[in-house]
Amino acid sequence: xxxxxxxxxxxxxxxxxxxxxxxxxxxxxxxxxxxxxxxxxxxxxxxxxxxxxxxxxxxxxxxxxxxxxxxxxxxxxxxxxxxxxxxxxxxxxxxxxxxxxxxxxxxxxxxxxxxxxxxxxxxxxxxxxxxxxxxxxxxxxxxxxxxxxxxxxxxxxxxxxxxxxxxxxxxxxxxxxxxxxxxxxxxxxxxxxxxxxxxxxxxxxxxxxxxxxxxxxxxxxxxxxxxxxxxxxxxxxxx
Numbered sequence: 283x284x285x286x287x288x289x290x291x292x293x294x295x296x297x298x299x300x301x302x303x304x305x306x307x308x309x310x311x312x313x314x315x316x317x318x319x320x321x322x323x324x325x326x327x328x329x330x331x332x333x334x335x336x337x338x339x340x341x342x343x344x345x346x347x348x349x350x351x352x353x354x355x356x357x358x359x360x361x362x363x364x365x366x367x368x369x370x371x372x373x374x375x376x377x378x379x380x381x382x383x384x385x386x387x388x389x390x391x392x393x394x395x396x397x398x399x400x401x402x403x404x405x406x407x408x409x410x411x412x413x414x415x416x417x418x419x420x421x422x423x424x425x426x427x428x429x430x431x432x433x434x435x436x437x438x439x440x441x442x443x444x445x446x447x448x449x450x451x452x453x454x455x456x457x458x459x460x461x462x463x464x465x466x467x468x469x470x471x472x473x474x475x476x477x478x479x480x481x482x483x484x485x486x487x488x489x490x491x492x493x494x495x496x497x498x499x500x501x502x503x504x505x506x507x508x509x510x511x512x513x514x515x516x517x518x519x520x521x
Contacts, residue, residue, distance in 0.1 A: 456497030
C-alpha cells in the first residue's frame with residue numbers, strides 16, 4: 283500500500299468530494315493501523331475483556347487477531363459475555379438508505395461474540411498485551427534476579443545422569459587435561475589428583491603441563507576426614 287495523504291480539509295472551498303476511492307483510502311488506513319497489532323503477537327487482548335472472579339465471563343473490549351478475512355491481522359471488538367463455549371467471528375450486515383435507495387449491506391460489522399460459528403477461537407490462545415514500561419520493568423527485575431544467581435564454583439562435583447556430558451563439564455574419569463586449555467579449573471583443583479589411584483587400583487602418573495580430574499568410576503564421594511587414614515588426604519585413595 284502506497285503512503286498517500288488525503289488533503290480533505292485544505293481545499294479552498296472545504297468541499298472535498300466524497301467518493302468510493304476516498305472511502306477505500308480510509309478503510310486501508312484502518313487496516314494499516316491494525317497491522318501494527320502484530321507487534322504483540324497473532325492473538326492479543328488490547329483493551330478491556332476483563333474476566334469475572336469465576337473466570338466464566340469477560341467484559342467488553344478489543345482484541346487483535348489474525349483471521350481468515352484478514353491474515354495480516356485486524357482489531358475486533360469483543361461483545362462481552364460467557365467464555366466457556368469459546369467465541370467466533372460474528373458478521374452483521376448494516377443497511378443504509380440514501381437518495382431514496384436502500385443499501386441492505388452497506389457495511390459489515392465484524393466482532394467476536396460468545397458461542398460457536400464458522401471461525402472459532404478460545405480465550406486460552408490470547409495473551410494480554412503489556413506496555414513497553416511494563417516489559418522494561420519485568421526485564422529489569424529479571425536481570426536483577428539473574429545477577430543474584432551464583433554460578434556453580436569451579437571444581438564442583440555434581441550428580442548427573444544422561445548420554446551427553448553437559449556443556450562446560452567433564453567426566454570424573456581421571457582424564458588428564460592440559461593446564462593451558464583449562465587454566466581456571468587447574469587453579470581450582472591443582473594437581474591434587476595427578477598421583478591418585480585410578481578405578482583399577484593403579485596409581486596415576488601425569489606428565490608435565492597436565493593435571494587430572496578425579497576418577498570416580500565405581501566409587502562414591504566421601505568427605506575428607508583428618509582422623510581417618512582412609513580419608514585423610516584429598517583424592518581417591520586405594521581400596
